[in-house]
Amino acid sequence: MELQRIKQRFGIIGNSPELNRAIDIAVQVAPTDLSVLITGESGVGKEVFPQIIHNYSSRKHGSYIAVNCGAIPEGTIDSELFGHEKGSFTGAYESRKGYFEVANGGTIFLDEVAELPLSTQVRLLRVLEAGEFIRVGSSKMIKTDVRVIAATNIDITKAIHENKFREDLFYRLNTVPIEIPPLRHRKEDIHLLFRRFAIDFAEKNRMPAINLNEEAKHILINYRWPGNIRQLKNITEQISVIEQNRDIDEFTLKKYLPDYYENKLPALYKGIDQSTFNTEREILYKILFDMKNDMHDLKKLVLELMQHGKINPEVEQNNAQIIQKLYNNSETIIEKDSQGKIFEISRRDDDNILDTEEITEESLSLEDKEIELIKKALDKHNGKRKSAARELGISERTLYRKIKEYDIS
Numbered sequence: 001m002e003l004q005r006i007k008q009r010f011g012i013i014g015n016s017p018e019l020n021r022a023i024d025i026a027v028q029v030a031p032t033d034l035s036v037l038i039t040g041e042s043g044v045g046k047e048v049f050p051q052i053i054h055n056y057s058s059r060k061h062g063s064y065i066a067v068n069c070g071a072i073p074e075g076t077i078d079s080e081l082f083g084h085e086k087g088s089f090t091g092a093y094e095s096r097k098g099y100f101e102v103a104n105g106g107t108i109f110l111d112e113v114a115e116l117p118l119s120t121q122v123r124l125l126r127v128l129e130a131g132e133f134i135r136v137g138s139s140k141m142i143k144t145d146v147r148v149i150a151a152t153n154i155d156i157t158k159a160i161h162e163n164k165f166r167e168d169l170f171y172r173l174n175t176v177p178i179e180i181p182p183l184r185h186r187k188e189d190i191h192l193l194f195r196r197f198a199i200d201f202a203e204k205n206r207m208p209a210i211n212l213n214e215e216a217k218h219i220l221i222n223y224r225w226p227g228n229i230r231q232l233k234n235i236t237e238q239i240s241v242i243e244q245n246r247d248i249d250e251f252t253l254k255k256y257l258p259d260y261y262e263n264k265l266p267a268l269y270k271g272i273d274q275s276t277f278n279t280e281r282e283i284l285y286k287i288l289f290d291m292k293n294d295m296h297d298l299k300k301l302v303l304e305l306m307q308h309g310k311i312n313p314e315v316e317q318n319n320a321q322i323i324q325k326l327y328n329n330s331e332t333i334i335e336k337d338s339q340g341k342i343f344e345i346s347r348r349d350d351d352n353i354l355d356t357e358e359i360t361e362e363s364l365s366l367e368d369k370e371i372e373l374i375k376k377a378l379d380k381h382n383g384k385r386k387s388a389a390r391e392l393g394i395s396e397r398t399l400y401r402k403i404k405e406y407d408i409s
Helices: 001-008 019-030 047-053 077-082 119-128 154-160 169-175 187-205 215-223 228-242 250-254 272-276 280-308 313-318 320-329 367-379 385-392 396-404
Strands: 034-040 064-068 105-112 132-134 142-144 147-152 174-181 332-336 343-349 353-358
Touching: 001 019, 001 047, 001 367, 019 174, 034 169, 047 064, 047 105, 047 147, 077 119, 077 332, 119 132, 119 147, 119 332, 132 313, 154 169, 187 215, 187 228, 215 250, 367 385, 367 396
Parallel strands: 034 147, 034 174, 064 105, 105 147
Antiparallel strands: 132 142, 332 343, 343 353
16 A cells, blocks of 8 residues: 555556565665665656655655756766865856755755766765765865766676676665666556556547557567656657557557567577677687687598598597598599608599699697797898887897797708
8 A cells, every 4th residue: 555655656656566666765765864766767767766765754854856867968067066165276266165065954865876076075075974065176075975876888897897886886886776677577567557548648638549459559568668667658658659540550569669579589698798899800710729729629630530540439529520521522632652751632523633733731839830930030120130029029138038938040
């Protein structure tokens, strides 16, 4: 009964368990002075819950100030929140109280708190921990008794990882978390909200309310609603204004639903591999390295076949498809000469030989690779060791030592 009365008082429509749980937490935390962090997607109605907390608290007769942190320019946000002294910056012709000073004894709601600059976050943390702040351009400490309720629609933990939000401030704000469910998780409430918006708009504009047939109701309930309640309200009002026919069928409704598809394709999974590759270049490098490894495996397979006349049964089983493809589709002939050297002979479809190339197995020795790089660097710089060392990224002394160690002439 109490829950229903709260919904009527604050205009909340719906009966989903997740919504009821959020309201219940708000009512329970209201009598305390604990900080509250409200999370949820844009358009879910987060702004209602700070009002519930304020009106059911001992501060209900004090000031309630809602601040959209994302709408205030970064250069003036400190002045708006904490006030400033006369002459503290260009245009400060007189002293001004900030929201934290005005709301003393009451509640301040910081919407989109994650948009605050890092410098302002430090000031806010001071208010939460010690209940004090300093005006811009002043050195005098001012005490304040304000309850802070914050809200955001972004992933705070991700913002912390990207150094866009202070971790200590997050834990100070998140004393009591309240998560508001998105509209797609409240399917039983979608048509109730649609009917409420349609009736309210009809009464306001003195016109008949629109109605949905069964097929249109099914589409309405199963649509994803990325804009949540705000989007549902806007679409309801659009249909009410534009459509002459008050009975709306599924074909008419679909025209107002952006990106509506009968059959939803599976969503792309963003797992741990997504964070492993930060750029397309790294993804391309991984593909190239995988291709190189595959080529090495194929080389070893062919060499074993030519040298021993047979392949290890386990290797043969694991690489059956590669062997079959090599046998059927290869455009080269691999043969050995009388001394046992392996040759790769290119051919056309008519088996006319075009080119012959000796196959040399690539050395994977780090020592061989190092010798090869040193020789190339010395050749490139005409034997100048200083320039060669700079090219290799090592000191000249290290290069000299390696030349003696590997006996490089």
